[in-house]
Amino acid sequence: MTIRRHHDMGGLDAGPVETTEHDYAMWEKRVDAIVKVLSTPDRKLLSTDELRRGIEELGPGVYDELSYYERWISSATNLLLEKGVITVDELGTKMAEVEARWIKDREAAE
Amino acid sequence: MSHDHTHEHDHGDHPYQPDIEDFPFTERMVMTQAVAELIVEKGICTADELRQQIELMDSREPGLGAKLVAKAWADPAYKARVLEDVGKAAAEIGIDIGDIPIKAIENTGDVHNVVVCTLCSCYPRMLIGLPPDWYKSRAYRSRTVKEPRKVLEEFGTHIPDDVEVRVHDSTADLRYIVLPARPAGTEDWDEHKLAQLITRDSMVGVTPAKSPEDL
Amino acid sequence: MNALRYTPGDRVRVRAAFPPGHVRTPYFVRGCDGEVQEIAGTYPNPEELAYGRDGKPDVPLYRVSFRQSDIWDGYTGPADDTIVIDIYEHWLEPAE
Structure with a gap:
């Protein structure tokens, strides 16, 4: 079998290169910082190759649907769950708290 | 989970605030925030360290x-x-x-x-x-x-x-x-x-x- | 660390292997012949690191040069165009 994995795209046909770009948003920089800090030699909670493996395992649909740093945080979060650094319950509770806080902050600002 | 309003930076009691350009926020933005807060609360790293890492990358151009x-x-x-x-x-x-x-x-x-x-x-x-x-x-x-x-x-x-x-x-x-x-x-x-x-x-x-x- | 299996100038063939997990050898170059250009050091094995292990023993990494026309049927550019790819030793075998 000659399996070509989805992320391994060298040589495939694609449209012209769109040379547009955007400035990174603060949340994207934060994803980057989370990954770098977790992978320092004294922590080694993540490695670049684990992060890549996790991104590849998101599957073709999700890979294309998510932006670059969306893929990174998805993979990093899965790895933290796998390794028991955080639990599903902690993550769900914290996400609900963050969302509620942001909505409240926004409403307070109006 | 999508919101179309802007946000004022008016609270100082949380480690992060979403930025105006971050709205409307998405599930992965909330996840990012949650993970950042969890690893700080668990003592894996400090909020300062995350900030310094962001500053380090901002200095790379x-x-x-x-x-x-x-x-x-x-x-x-x-x-x-x-x-x-x-x-x-x-x-x-x-x-x-x-x-x-x-x-x-x-x-x-x-x-x-x-x-x-x-x-x-x-x-x-x-x-x-x-x-x-x-x-x-x-x-x-x-x-x-x-x-x-x-x-x-x-x-x-x-x-x-x-x-x-x-x-x-x-x-x-x-x-x-x-x-x-x-x-x-x-x-x-x-x-x-x-x-x-x-x-x-x-x-x-x-x-x-x-x-x-x-x- | 074992002796390096290849030196610059050696003709090598990239293994035509297609494992389903995390590897760093691009699909398009598998089975192609090229020439070792440079030894790029030794590194923990990424195929091990990807699954949370320590990547030991380290594996040698080579910069291997390929003629574009040896990779792509009907490459349209000049015959001298090349591509250089970083390939770990266990993905290489001597070319015929």
Whole structure:
């Protein structure tokens, strides 16, 4: 079998290169910082190759649907769950708290 | 989970606040915030450390790479050291590239180099900052290895047939920076002035350096 | 660390293997012949690191140069155009 994995795209046909770009948003920089800090030699909670493996395992649909740093945080979060650094319950509770806080902050600002 | 309002920075009691440009916020933005807060609460790292890491990456921009290339243009002995070991050569001018090795490849009259990472988006971020969107795009990653000349034309770069196009697929432990060719008419320029000719794109290899008349 | 199996100038063939997990050898170059250009050091094995292990023993990494026309049928550019790819030793075998 000659399996070509989805992320391994060298040589495939694609449209012209769109040379547009955007400035990174603060949340994207934060994803980057989370990954770098977790992978320092004294922590080694993540490695670049684990992060890549996790991104590849998101599957073709999700890979294309998510932006670059969306893929990174998805993979990093899965790895933290796998390794028991955080639990599903902690993550769900914290996400609900963050969302509620942001909505409240926004409403307070109006 | 989508909101279309802006947000004021009016609370100081949380480690992070979403930025105005971050709205409307998405599930992954909330996830990012949640993970950041959880790892701080668990004592895995401090909020300061995350902030410092963001500041470190904000300080990484093409001007650093341009400084290195300009010095290499001006000083052949330094260029030899850059080609030998970018990390050591960068340290000489006060730039710490961290622990991921970077290799410099030189454009000459006979060879034009261009860098891509077909498997993800490896990039010499410590020397020229985070990559532009096009570097991470499916089109660039797919096509650069197979039809590099066509891709270069899309950046407005025409390479004559008697110049070899050498593509570097940066898929493993090395990152690559291209030393663009020094433009004619700059013989008496100092490093500071030369650096103005050296763009991010020229250090990825999709364009040449600017010429004096571009300034 | 074992002796390096290849030196610059050696003709090598990239293994035509297609494992389903995390590897760093691009699909398009598997089975192709090229020439070792440079030894790029030794590194923990990414195929091990990807699954949370320590990547030991380290594996040698080579910069291997390929002629574009040896990789792509109908490459349209000049015959001298090349591509250089970083490939770990266990993905290489001597070319015929």
